[in-house]
Amino acid sequence: MNAASHSVIDPVELTRDLIRIPSVTPADEGAMDVLERALTGLGFACRRMVFEGPSGVGHDARIENLYARRGTASPNLCFAGHTDVVPIGDLKAWSAGPFEGETRDGVLYGRGAVDMKGGIAAWVAAVSRVLARDEIEGSLSFLITGDEEGPALHGTKRVVQTLAAEGEVIDACVVGEPSSAHHLGDMIKVGRRGSLNTWITVFGKQGHVAYPDRAANPTPVIARLLARLDAHVLDEGYPEFPPSNLEITTIDVGNPASNIIPAEAKARLNIRFNPTHTGDGLIDWLNREAGALQAETGLRIELEHMCSGEAFLTEPGVFVSAVQDAVEAVLGRRPEASTTGGTSDARFIRSLCPVLELGLVGQTMHQVDERVPEAELRALTDAYERVITTVLERLQP
Numbered sequence: 001m002n003a004a005s006h007s008v009i010d011p012v013e014l015t016r017d018l019i020r021i022p023s024v025t026p027a028d029e030g031a032m033d034v035l036e037r038a039l040t041g042l043g044f045a046c047r048r049m050v051f052e053g054p055s056g057v058g059h060d061a062r063i064e065n066l067y068a069r070r071g072t073a074s075p076n077l078c079f080a081g082h083t084d085v086v087p088i089g090d091l092k093a094w095s096a097g098p099f100e101g102e103t104r105d106g107v108l109y110g111r112g113a114v115d116m117k118g119g120i121a122a123w124v125a126a127v128s129r130v131l132a133r134d135e136i137e138g139s140l141s142f143l144i145t146g147d148e149e150g151p152a153l154h155g156t157k158r159v160v161q162t163l164a165a166e167g168e169v170i171d172a173c174v175v176g177e178p179s180s181a182h183h184l185g186d187m188i189k190v191g192r193r194g195s196l197n198t199w200i201t202v203f204g205k206q207g208h209v210a211y212p213d214r215a216a217n218p219t220p221v222i223a224r225l226l227a228r229l230d231a232h233v234l235d236e237g238y239p240e241f242p243p244s245n246l247e248i249t250t251i252d253v254g255n256p257a258s259n260i261i262p263a264e265a266k267a268r269l270n271i272r273f274n275p276t277h278t279g280d281g282l283i284d285w286l287n288r289e290a291g292a293l294q295a296e297t298g299l300r301i302e303l304e305h306m307c308s309g310e311a312f313l314t315e316p317g318v319f320v321s322a323v324q325d326a327v328e329a330v331l332g333r334r335p336e337a338s339t340t341g342g343t344s345d346a347r348f349i350r351s352l353c354p355v356l357e358l359g360l361v362g363q364t365m366h367q368v369d370e371r372v373p374e375a376e377l378r379a380l381t382d383a384y385e386r387v388i389t390t391v392l393e394r395l396q397p
């Protein structure tokens with residue numbers, strides 16, 4: 001396909017078009033159609049991937065996803081993002097319509113402006129400019145989901161599983177989450193801590209406090225278990241990550257009587273862990289500790305675990321420095337490589353390829369009056385354009 005056979009896309013107009021679609025998770029409302037039209041016009045082969053199943057919040061969900069690729073050569077540089085947005089909260093508290101895309105004093109208002117319809121539009125616009133100039137050496141792709149802000153069961157995770165099973169090769173991926181802290185381009189995210197929740201129940205035998213030999217009190221047992229877990233040093237941390245941390249978040253016995261030994265004691269804890277650990281490794285450790293105490297005391301201890309994301313780190317290297325160099329060349333500041341913050345879909349993509357997050361300033365994300373200065377959208381487009389050409393150049397086989 002010839003370069004320049006299409007028009008250059010304006011990032012502000014595309015952001016506005018996307019904001020005007022109320023795609024609150026899990027609803028799509030045509031958001032993916034808008035994107036597919038733009039990408040088809042740029043010569044991408046678009047493939048819709050619809051996944052259905054339990055939503056995790058009580059009903060079934062039907063989720064739109066899109067994988068689009070232009071070219072077959074290596075390297076394949078992917079952009080990942082989500083078209084779904086969080087609910088608007090209190091409509092009366094908004095000074096502009098959350099789905100109108102109004103610009104006031106050069107600032108574009110609307111749900112998804114920074115998280116992350118603006119980021120998607122900026123990358124699409126950057127791609128249109130790159131392609132208008134010259135044919136690329138390599139491939140560009142998009143992995144877009146409609147299920148990031150929700151339970152994320154039928155989004156990026158399943159697209160990644162499908163692509164991996166098919167042998168699709170992606171060499172590097174930029175996720176367009178609003179990674180910047182205070183100024184555009186001041187921060188990229190190169191990793192995240194993992195998160196594990198564990199629910200603990202110790203089963204005793206109820207009885208009268210005056211006749212302890214006829215009862216079995218679970219409270220001292222859960223206290224001993226929690227004290228052991230809390231005293232354990234998981235690791236010392238390393239340059240990119242603080243030490244892994246276990247927090248006991250609640251202890252519940254719920255016993256209203258002063259003369260009863262309770263039958264059950266419950267507790268919950270959360271572990272935020274660095275890549276020294278895996279969710280399964282931590283679960284094994286917790287189960288061993290509980291098993292040992294159960295053997296000592298004869299009281300049954302049950303644990304339930306839910307790992308909502310593994311820890312990962314994209315090591316410094318050609319990809320990370322190519323992105324840092326490109327951002328610095330365009331925006332005049334070198335982004336700090338950080339591992340702070342919550343989880344994102346990067347946790348699924350890291351099984352395919354090196355991944356990092358680069359996007360707008362996240363200050364108003366998930367808030368009332370979410371907004372982005374139009375100048376910042378254009379500046380991000382400039383930075384993305386340089387990122388695309390620099391990464392493709394440096395990852396040439």
Ligand SMILES: [Zn+2]
Nearest residue numbers: 115116148177
């Ligand atoms: Zn987001």
